[in-house]
């Protein structure tokens with residue numbers, strides 16, 4: 001699991017005192033999340049916060065682990081028929097390169113896992129990308145939405161999904177009302193008719209046959225805001241639950257990091 005800057009930020013004093021050398025607590029949280037600063041660099045961290053954050057892994061450590069896993073997937077990729085994989089996965093194969101569309105941007109791999117892409121592929125996206133090509137079932141979306149916890153293994157394997165992904169994204173949406181417009185601009189998110197009584201819903205395509213519906217309820221008269229993620233009912237048969245979790249949690253991390261670094265999206 002990657003550390004989310006907003007998870008860290010929630011436990012900070014939030015006074016922006018600058019004693020850690022960063023201009024804001026949010027910037028400090030982002031630096032900790034990517035392993036640039038130790039938590040101990042904040043002299044105002046309470047004992048409760050230290051205990052709560054003791055087992056939050058840094059992204060640097062997660063990347064090391066992720067790199068090993070990606071190397072194994074690349075070794076497997078050498079034995080895959082890329083022409084057949086392109087057809088199965090909703091991609092294209094041309095001159096030795098299989099190209100998929102990820103979040104509105106093209107990403108191509110050759111038989112050895114070398115990449116050509118318009119997208120900066122974070123570790124959280126690389127592993128699901130190769131797994132989808134190697135083991136993706138290629139089912140077309142059925143058009144029925146399920147929450148992550150209703151996918152096979154979702155609740156059992158990731159009981160903290162709501163806090164890890166949905167609440168983290170909600171925190172970004174609460175602080176940055178431009179989030180949804182920015183998602184459309186940067187990641188080709190499409191506005192949808194609001195689902196489930198939400199104020200707003202957008203559709204993202206992290207992988208060609210893996211639509212992700214993000215719905216947001218604004219805070220209203222003492223009722224807290226909410227954000228929920230839904231996946232097509234075919235998702236759990238198209239891709240393993242670990243990869244789906246990695247995509248959702250990774251996107252939450254990415255939103256939080258962008259918001260922390262830029263005070264909004266670039």
Ligand code: SF4
Pocket residue numbers: 012013014015016017018019020021022023024025028041042043044045
């Ligand atoms: S020292 Fe701690 S409280 Fe002060 S700005 Fe840095 S993170 Fe925030």
